[in-house]
Amino acid sequence: MPTPALLLLIATLLPLASFVLLVFLGKRLGNPLAGYVATIAIAGSFACSLVAMMLWADVSPASKWGMGLQPLNLTMRWIPIGSSAFPNGLHQDHAGFLDLGMYVDSLTIAMFSMITLVSTIVHIFSIGYMHDDKRFSQFFCYLGLFCFSMLGLVVGGTLLQLFIFWELVGLCSYLLIGFWYQKKSAGNAALKAYVTNRIGDVGFLIGIGILLFHVGNVSLPALWILLGDAGFGGAVTLPNGEVFTSHLLTLCGIGLFCGAMGKSAQFPLHVWLPDAMEGPTPISALIHAATMVAAGVYLVGRIFPILTPEAKLFIAIIGCVTLTLGALIAMTQRDIKKILAFSTISQLGFMMLAMGVGSWIGGLFHLITHAFFKALLFLGAGSVLHAMHHERDIARYGGLLRKLPVTAVCFGLAVLAIAGVGFGHVGFSGFYSKDLVLAHAAAFTTLAHHAGKSAAWGLFFTLPAAVAYVTAFYMARCWMLTFWGKPRDLRLYSKAREAPIMWIPMVALAVLTIISGAPWFNVTGLLNASIRETTAYCQQVNPQFRGFQSRLALEEPTDERGPEARDSRDAAPTPGSVQELALLHGRDLVKKYVAFAFVFGIGLAIFFYSNGYQRVRPLMKVGLIRWLHTWLYHKMYFDELYMYVFVAITLGFAGFSAWFDQYIVDGLVNATAWCTRRLSMAASWTDDRVVDGAIRSIASLTRDVGSAARAPQTGRIRLYVTLLLAAVAVGIAGAIVVVILHSSAGH
């Protein structure tokens, strides 16, 4: 096994080892030893990932792997599906099997480093945050399982494996949301999260099913090679001559995306994420902000080459709706964690939009920068909650800057990052990634304009651009209300203390928040390398593979110069092509309209919230604003809608089924039994009167046998013997009928 793959395998298995250890010895290790064990394990994972990254990035010409060279694809057979039933024309290592495996390219390595780094930081933070919890060791036990599942997901080389770990991270999320299960709300939130995710997973499963029946394999490289042309629209012909129609491909793409919608909390399955904030705050930081919820985006990134333009359009629309809805709701929330939750939903919408408009790099770049600054925001919130006795209502905060200076500064840096603060070419991490996404969205709308689509397509840029302003506003609002102004609850305020053990994790994340987007940090370089590697890998088999190339959903199947003219190994559009012009135009649009969004947003927030709620109170007297505020404050009433419509209908059906089963289906059975009994009584009466003594003596014999058998049983034994005899009689009669039938058929 090549060294990087081996290292990643070790990195994946270390948290599993910690999980197993803590399951059996957790109680004995106790607080804080259990936390140290888990932290050491995940730190070991991080070290492994880091070494793997160094090996990977060290491009010596002799090495068989490394940036821009060969990705690693290791598979093992797992379950049989029939040996040669699905020849798809591709040489397969394990034909007739569904595989598990590892696929390692630069994206895998980048994700590994990010996940293990954030996890390590959150582990350290949790040792302090959870120190007075009775179930300290159990917490770290679950964390270990989560880290293992998440890493297993990222390293997965087949869709099936992705699905497996997808479900596992879901379970961990369930267990950790419901960690404080004594609270009813925590239990409800956990259940809601899991079931909502499962609804998305139905789509995932359907997508896998559709792919399987045509292709007979769901390993990612095989799918890329076979269906890599899907992105250009039209049907795809497999090497064995079978045709995969574009409708079916679109259906399959949307199905797989449904899974991503659940996990990444996209509209209309976004409702679980705000409730998930019932979990401990480090969990919100790690699972419900930085890693697991981003898995949906990661999935879309992995299946990107097989998405048809229509599927991408669907993704873009969902992303657009989600980012708008999340930002609007976040403006009005008072619970600090819910603000962050809706901000996460909105940012995930940005990533999905990026994927949908064809900006593979933009989406994944934003995923990584977002992971750092959102984790920091949550840890900051955790520090605030810790100081404020778990009071989550920002209306009772205020002026915490003096009490929690480090938290305030770190939180502030993250706010600047998510607001996209930057000037010219220098800025916080969010500045780079958000600009990239917006530029690609603008290019997309430009192309749509070229293609003569209606003005509505402009929304793919104007909505996210407007949301960039809103984002800066609501995040600055959150910071102002928490840390600025006068304290609004003096009792809480006077007791607030900052815990120094939480400083190190926050400062570490703050550094990453600042630098992770910078060009010299080279996340985009790594992502570009991933495209090159995957493309090169696929082109070994299918020289025509262009799955990642200039993939705007509206692109015509061929531009003027034909597909051959392009350098298919690079993600950037060909110089001089329509795509490039659109991209340049897009960048201009972003510079012109969005570059200073943060100034307006933050300025507005400072203006309104410099002294608590005082300046906004008059605004609330305006009817329309109050009405809007109420609507948004109640999360647009999605929870109520789902509760009283879908959940109520399902439970109603369930209750009805249970009733139907007990009284109708079973009632019929009992009625039949009753009728049979009456019939047999009538028969026995007739028997008594009609049949002669010889028969009667047999009957009395039967009765004797019956009373002999009655010893262990009382009551119905006679009935049952009668019925047994009747049944045998019917059987014999049936057999006779069969014999007659056959003898007649024989002639």
Add this chain to the structure above:
Amino acid sequence: MDWLSSHLLSVLIFLPAIGALLVVVAPTRNAARWTAVTFAAITFCLSLSLIGVFKWHGSPQTALYAYQSTSNTFGVVQLVERADWIPTFNIQYLVGVDGLSLPMVILTTFIFLLAAIASWKIEKMAKGYFILFLLLQSGLLGVFLSLDFFLFYVFFEISLLPMYFLIGIWGGPRREYAAIKFFLYTLLGSIALLIAMIGTYLASKQVIPGGTFDLIQLAEARFHLPVSPHAIMYFVLLLIGFMVKIPAVPLHTWLPDAHVEAPTPISMILAAVLLKMGGYGLFRIAYPLYPEAAQKLWLLVAVIGVVSIIYGALCALGQTDFKRLVAYSSVSHMGLVTLGAAMMTNASVNGAIFMMIAHGITSAMLFFLVGVIYDRAHHRDLTRLGGLASSMPAYWGFSIVGFAANMGLPALCGFVGEVMVLIGTFMALNGNQVLIAHGYATRRQIVTIAIIACFTIVLSAAYMLWTLQRIFMGPQKPEYNALPDLNQNELLVLTPLAIMTVFLGILPMVFVFAFTDTTVAGLMKIFGLPA
């Protein structure tokens, strides 16, 4: 030793019966218990030795659903013992094992061993209990090992009576009602089976001189060609016979009652092994003997499967009795077996067999978990339970494993069966697969069936996790504060089950597919497909 290895299967079948005889002469209640557990353990070890003797290294390409021979084809049926029984009708004592029965046999002996341990607390007429218990095991092993239709039928019937008494005497308050309902229902199935058996025998006379009850020979002879009304009729009769056992909607209502009334160990056996007689019968008898009729009627079977899956899950969601809920979840999961059979693809059949094993493990575990709480709280009302996670942490841990396995969480056994049946259903869309290739199904029908079936994963998550929440989460209730956590005996039963859920989920190939793969490939050839 030589004698043992050549009569291994017969020894396996009758060993528990010998144990039953010994229990009869056991002087004390404790002696009876120990005898039963010892015999269950020996039987289990003996069944494990089958793995060593079994030849499973054949390739699916050359595998044939036939007796092992010396030619270069790979007959999957092995360790055959044959003796004339009623020569007039060519009825034989014929037992043998293949990849279909081997996992069932091991499941049976495994569950019986655990159930014997779980029966330790039985005080009422313990001797009688263990006699019936061991007789039941003999009957079930006979069902899974016999290859002669008549012998199969005899064992099928034999297994019925002990179960009737075990529920009727050692059951809960409405035990007599439940027992007679179970008995009559199964008898209904038996009659259908009897008629189909005699009809099959008579029909076989046309191709085999003198006719035969030999199931392998009947499958190989393909006497049913072309599809005649008779073949359809016999297939439907077989279907009824086995659907009662599975149980499939609408023939399922005996199951919740039987489960609710049966004592815990009997519930475990009922769900884990007895229901498998139905699924096993489908794959051993109904499908190999009448594959064309099965293809013609695929939609009926598939719809029954899907209705069982969804309707069972909805009913489970609507229950407030813990045990009834688990019983309905059995209906839902066994619906997947029916669906897997209906689709007749390699993956779906493999998946259905796996599902039976996986369901055997998880349902036994769940029924045992129900028993644990019933022993302590003396009720199973979900609306009254709550907050148990704090007072019974070990119980909570095992419950998470059991519940997660039952709702199909990956890395646990439920997932593999569920996902393979669903994937296999989608695979039936392929033109190479039998339903499409023979023109019996349209793609639209299959897609509809498959998509509806997929929604089981939402419903199963909903009812399982909601139950978990209602039992364990929420504030601790004062009346359950003092409940003791799992004791040694209970840990002894739950630990092997939990370990098996994980092993089966992670290494399905090693534990099940290594055996079933070639047999299913052979069955596929019977169905009319090149491997």
